[in-house]
Amino acid sequence: MTTELKSVLVFGATGVIGQYVIRALIEESSRFDRLAIFTSPSTLQKKVEEIQWLREKGVEVIGGDLTNEEHVLRAYAGFDTVISCVGRNMIKAQIDLLRWAEESSPNITRFFPSEYGTDIEYGPQSAFEKPHQGKLQVREFIRTSIRRTEFTYLVTGPYIDLYIGKLSQNPHAGSFDVVEKKATLLGSGDEQVSFTTMKDVGKLLVAALRNPTVSRNRALRVCSFTTTPHEILAEYERQTDSKWSVEYTSLADLKTLENIAWEAGDPMASIFTLRRIWTEGGTLYESNDNQDINMQSSDLDTLADAIGRAVALNGQEGFQSGDV
Numbered sequence: 001m002t003t004e005l006k007s008v009l010v011f012g013a014t015g016v017i018g019q020y021v022i023r024a025l026i027e028e029s030s031r032f033d034r035l036a037i038f039t040s041p042s043t044l045q046k047k048v049e050e051i052q053w054l055r056e057k058g059v060e061v062i063g064g065d066l067t068n069e070e071h072v073l074r075a076y077a078g079f080d081t082v083i084s085c086v087g088r089n090m091i092k093a094q095i096d097l098l099r100w101a102e103e104s105s106p107n108i109t110r111f112f113p114s115e116y117g118t119d120i121e122y123g124p125q126s127a128f129e130k131p132h133q134g135k136l137q138v139r140e141f142i143r144t145s146i147r148r149t150e151f152t153y154l155v156t157g158p159y160i161d162l163y164i165g166k167l168s169q170n171p172h173a174g175s176f177d178v179v180e181k182k183a184t185l186l187g188s189g190d191e192q193v194s195f196t197t198m199k200d201v202g203k204l205l206v207a208a209l210r211n212p213t214v215s216r217n218r219a220l221r222v223c224s225f226t227t228t229p230h231e232i233l234a235e236y237e238r239q240t241d242s243k244w245s246v247e248y249t250s251l252a253d254l255k256t257l258e259n260i261a262w263e264a265g266d267p268m269a270s271i272f273t274l275r276r277i278w279t280e281g282g283t284l285y286e287s288n289d290n291q292d293i294n295m296q297s298s299d300l301d302t303l304a305d306a307i308g309r310a311v312a313l314n315g316q317e318g319f320q321s322g323d324v
C-alpha cells in the first residue's frame with residue numbers, strides 16, 4: 001500500500017479546474033519530488049504565457065497526445081501519481097490512461113480520475129443520468145479491470161464560482177447578474193446545495209494526496225460549505241449594498257427545460273440536468289469526508305469569500321484564486 005505520493009503528473013492542468021489544481025500543488029511544491037503536466041501540442045502553442053509561468057514555478061512540461069500510448073508511457077516514467085483533470089469530452093479516454101498505468105507502469109501507484117463534481121453514484125437514479133455516463137464507465141473499468149493501481153475519486157459537488165455567475169445563454173437555468181443586480185433562483189430558493197470553490201478543489205486534492213491511506217480506493221465526498229439560493233442572494237445583496245430583482249425557475253419548470261434541451265440536442269442539456277440534481281438534494285449527505293483528510297471549515301472558503309471574489313470581478317470572467 002502506498003505511504004507517500006511524491007511525484008505527480010497532471011493531465012488537463014490548463015483547463016478550468018486543472019489551473020486551480022496545479023496552483024494548489026505548486027503552493028505545496030516543497031512536499032513533492034516532482035511536479036509535471038502532460039499537455040497537448042495545441043495548448044503548448046496557444047497558452048504560451050501560462051506554460052511559461054508553470055515552468056518558472058518549477059513545473060515540468062511534457063507535450064504529447066493523451067490518446068497515444070507511447071507518448072503517455074514515456075510521460076508516466078518516474079511518477080507515482082497521476083491526476084487527471086481532463087474535460088468532459090475526454091472522460092472516456094481515461095480508460096486507456098488507466099489501462100496503460102495498470103499494465104505497463106508499475107511506478108504509477110495512484111490515479112485520480114477527472115471527477116471534481118456531482119456524485120455519480122449518489123443513489124439508484126444516478127445510473128440513468130445522462131451527464132454521468134462517461135464517468136460511470138471509467139468507474140466500471142476500474143471496478144472490473146484495475147487490480148494494482150490505487151484510485152481516488154474527489155467528489156466536490158458544484159463549483160460555487162460558476163453557480164453564482166451570470167448564465168447568459170439561459171438564465172432560467174439559474175443566474176446571478178452582479179452588474180444588473182438580478183437573479184434567477186432555482187426551486188423554491190430554499191433547497192440546500194453543498195458547493196466547493198474552485199480554489200478549494202485544489203486544496204482538497206492536495207489534502208487527499210497528503211492522506212494517501214485514507215483516500216485510497218474510494219470516493220471522497222468533500223465540500224467548502226452548504227447553502228441555498230436565497231442565502232446566496234442575501235450575501236450578494238449585503239456585499240453590493242442593494243436590493244436585487246428576483247425570478248424563480250421551479251423544479252418542475254427546470255425538468256421541462258431539461259427535457260426540451262435534451263430533445264433538441266442543446267449543449268445546455270447537461271447543465272439543466274446537473275442543476276436539477278443539485279436542486280433535488282443530490283449533493284447532500286449526513287456528513288462529508290472533509291475530516292478524513294484533515295480539512296476543517298476554517299481551512300476552506302466561505303460563501304462570503306466566494307461572493308466577495310465575484311463582486312470584485314463585477315461580471316468579468318477571470319482566474320479567481322490569485323497567483324501563488
Ligand SMILES: NC(=O)c1ccc[n+]([C@@H]2O[C@H](COP(=O)([O-])OP(=O)(O)OC[C@H]3O[C@@H](n4cnc5c(N)ncnc54)[C@H](OP(=O)(O)O)[C@@H]3O)[C@@H](O)[C@H]2O)c1
Pocket residue numbers: 011012013014015016017018038039040042043066085086087088089090114115116117118156157158159162
Ligand atoms: N463541479 C462543477 O461544477 C464542474 C464544472 C465544470 C467541470 N467539472 C468537472 O471537472 C473536470 C474537468 O473539467 P474542465 O471543465 O476543467 O475541463 P476543460 O477545461 O474542458 O478541459 C481540461 C483539459 O482537458 C485536456 N484535453 C485533452 N484533450 C482534449 C480534447 N480533445 N478536447 C478538450 N480538452 C482536452 C485539455 O488539456 P491539454 O490541452 O493541456 O491537454 C484541457 O485543458 C471534469 O470531470 C468535469 O466534469 C465540474
